[in-house]
Amino acid sequence: MKVLEGSYVSGGKFAIVASRFNEFIVSKLISGAEDTLVRHGVSSDDITLAWVPGAFEIPIAALKLAKSGNYDAVICLGAVIRGSTSHYDYVCSEVSKGVAQAGLQTGVPVLFGVVTTENIEQAIERAGTKAGNKGADAAMAALEMASLLPKLD
Ligand SMILES: Nc1c(NC[C@H](O)[C@H](O)[C@H](O)CO)[nH]c(=O)[nH]c1=O
Numbered sequence: 665m666k667v668l669e670g671s672y673v674s675g676g677k678f679a680i681v682a683s684r685f686n687e688f689i690v691s692k693l694i695s696g697a698e699d700t701l702v703r704h705g706v707s708s709d710d711i712t713l714a715w716v717p718g719a720f721e722i723p724i725a726a727l728k729l730a731k732s733g734n735y736d737a738v739i740c741l742g743a744v745i746r747g748s749t750s751h752y753d754y755v756c757s758e759v760s761k762g763v764a765q766a767g768l769q770t771g772v773p774v775l776f777g778v779v780t781t782e783n784i785e786q787a788i789e790r791a792g793t794k795a796g797n798k799g800a801d802a803a804m805a806a807l808e809m810a811s812l813l814p815k816l817d
C-alpha cells in the first residue's frame with residue numbers, strides 16, 4: 665500500500681489571521697501557534713500576522729492571504745464566546761464556512777483555530793490550560809497540510 669502523508673519539518677511561510685474580539689484569549693492562541701511553528705523549524709521572519717476586528721472578518725482576510733500565493737498555509741485564530749442572543753450561532757456558522765471555503769477555493773491549507781465556546785472558562789481551557797491550546801493544534805495541522813498537499817500533485 666502506498667501511503668501519502670505530511671511531516672512536521674518545515675521551513676515554509678505561514679500567515680496567521682487573528683481576531684481582536686476576546687483578545688485576552690486570542691493572544692494566547694497566537695503564542696501557541698507561533699511557538700509551535702518556530703519549534704518545528706519555521707523562522708519567525710516567515711510568519712505573518714494579520715489582525716481583523718472579529719471572527720466574522722476572518723474568512724475574507726484568510727481568502728486574500730491564501731490567494732496571494734505567498735504562504736504555505738493560513739492559520740485562522742479567534743474566540744467566539746456565546747452571549748445572550750443568537751448572534752453567536754450566526755458568527756460561528758459563517759466563520760467556519762468561510763474558512764473552509766477559503767481553503768477549497770484556493771487549494772491552500774486554511775486551518776480553523778477559532779475557539780467557539782459556551783463561556784469564558786471553556787475558552788481559557790482551550791487557550792493553553794487544561795484542554796490544550798487550539799492555536800498550537802491549528803499550527804500543527806498547518807505544518808502537516810503544507811507538507812502533504814505538494815505530495816498529492
Ligand atoms: N461576539 C463575538 C464577536 N462578534 C463580532 C463579529 O465577529 C464581527 O466582528 C461583527 O459582527 C462585525 O462584523 N466576534 C468574535 O470574534 N468573538 C465574539 O465572541
Ligand SMILES: CC(=O)[C@@H](O)COP(=O)(O)O
Nearest residue numbers: 745746747748749751752
Ligand atoms: C458571539 C457573540 O456575538 C456574542 O458574544 C454577542 O453577545 P450577545 O449575544 O449578548 O449580543
